[in-house]
Amino acid sequence: MSYIPHLDKALLKGLIAVLPLALLAGCDSEPQAVAQVKPSVKVLEVTMKAITPSEEFVGRTEATQDIKIKSKVRGNLLKTYFEEGSMVTKGDLLFEVDPEQYEAAVKASKALVAQSTAAYETAVRNFKRGEGLIEDNYISQADYDNLLSNKLQNAAALQSANAELDNAKLELGYTKIHAPFSGRIGRAEVFVGDLIIPDQTELVNLVQVEPMWVNFQLPERVIISAQKAAKLAEHDYSIEDLPVKLRFPDGSEFDETGTIDFIDNRVDATTGTLAVRAKFANSNQVVVPGLYVTAIIEAPTVQEVMLIPQRAVQEDQQGRYVLTVDSDKVVKRKNVVLGKRYGVDWELEQGLEKGELVITEGLQKARVGAEVDYEMDTVQPFDENDS
Template identity: 85%
Template sequence: MSYIPYAIKGLRKALIAAMPLALLAGCDSEPQAIAQVIPSVKVLEVTVKSITPNEEFVGRTEATQDIQIKSKVRGNLLKTYFEEGSMVSKGDLLFEIDPEQYDAALKASKALVAQSTAAYDTSVRNFKRGEGLIEDNYISQADYDNLLSNKLQNAAALQSANAELDNAKLELGYTKIHAPFSGRIGRAEVFVGDLIIPDQTELVNLVKVEPMWVNFQLPEKVITNTKKAAKMDDQDITIEDLPVKLRFPNGSVFDEIGSIDFIDNRVDATTGTLAVRAKFDNTEHLVVPGLYVTAIIEAPSVQEVILIPQRAVQEDQQGRYVLTVDGNKVVKRKNVVLGKRYGIDWELEQGLEIGELVITEGLQKARVGAEVEYEMDTVQPFNENDS
């Protein structure tokens, strides 16, 4: 006979008897309250800053001179004297075309001039003799007229020979092609031995890099605003007087300050803009033609504006807003109206008062109406040199 069934029954009875005691013990212990954690954020105080307002426009650089060099004479290319892509100075020898035929033409022209000079001198002497003879009636008027005509014809022939000589000298000189101005030379389009066709064969491109132009479109409202600002400040300032800065595609700002040297005479009716051109000295040749850049025109006077960090601004269906912390460390929402952007900051037009604390870090932890701990943000204020 097995004792296992009796043992199981005894264990079951013991468990049933122990359960009420365990339940009573559980009822005696109360759960521990979880301590509430107050989030920590960083804030910046709303302040006023003196800035020089500016407008930015997309522009494109253009060389003040950009030409394709061609030859004025025909012949085979004899030699190239420059290094492609290098800077050349005005008057530097670039190409030489075989001068053999032009040298021969020059010699022939010199011989023709000598021959014509001799003929002219003879005709002059004969005419002078004729003048003495006709006075004494030793020759007829017809003979005298022939002597005069011969002198005039030889004078014309000599003049023509001299013209041919000058032309031969020019053509021989054209066999050596020099840089018409200082600039950066491009890649040669011809090689030694190539037949050069005058005024057709493109030899090389040359661009002038000092100074450099920047072309951009200026909205008519900018012109109007500038005139209004100058009138309010009682200043005689025009668009041409405003300095122009340049920002490269990589975000760096050009060291030089440019000036506007051309404004078109009418506004484009389709775009409402005016074609404008600024000039930069470009002494270090950092600006190259065909580059897309940002032209920055600064206002003629300093203005006081309220700035808030761009990273503090949020947006939803109600519009743009920021979160602030009041004197009781409670988070509040403030809807804002923003103006222009300056570097990492927005210009505040409406919505905040000077001295309010705007949350810049920890926005995801802040809840409207909840309490937070805060510390002042150490972010650097807006610097106009970074714009």
């Protein structure tokens, strides 16, 4: 019974003596070094690219003609001849106002013309008789003057009756309301049986969609730049000579090219802009009035500029910058000044030199001052298919 406890104490003393030696031996051994793996990135070389400078402006489409059709005569609406929202052609019949009272007015005017014609012809015959009688002194000068006056009065009455007939026919013609130009018609504002009040009741809206206008504003700086470019150009040109392209809100571009057909004669003092209008044929009626679009004006000359991809540009409190790789494969930060945007790229104004390597992929792995392995990016700047 006393042997086992004695043995346990001996083992415990041995463990206490050996354990510090084992710990010391463990501290003296060195762990194996783990080789560091350099992050891999993709880079693009900064090069000069030939581009056509352009400016973009927010604009709004406007119909070349946009009217509210009204009646010129009073009466109840008899019939509507068009389909709402459809395209109509100039001269198409749109509405008809009850013509009954105007037909009656034409008949009455015709009767008055016939009566006035008979009176005038009688007065002419009497006057001719008087001319023969006064030569033989059978009538006095006063009687002759009365015959002349009667002829002139009846001539005036006949002229007035013809004018009334013309007016009655005109008002009868106004009972049928035709499209003044080709375009897209809106929703009818009246219904059959409604009382139409002339020049007051709005019947329907009609807009002309071929051609279509786009209104936008040119800032002062663009005007000055355009004037300088025109002076430096080999061939004289004006703003009106520049083609205008159109981009829709969904990013797609209109397949037609427009021309500038109006430039205001002064700069707006409150906004510092000049009102400009471009015209597009809109032959397929794709553009509708009231649409917000982007008007793009391209310069007539090609320029050499440096471009860098948007995905290579980062921004912090110090501004925009890119990460580059030098000849020793070390990552460096370069602050940059950017100009206009072309597709998926920025124009580089300051910060880099031609031939430098800009990191385009693996930015999250690259650290300033650290070495990296890199390969050339296959996507070239100004490739609009690049996502």
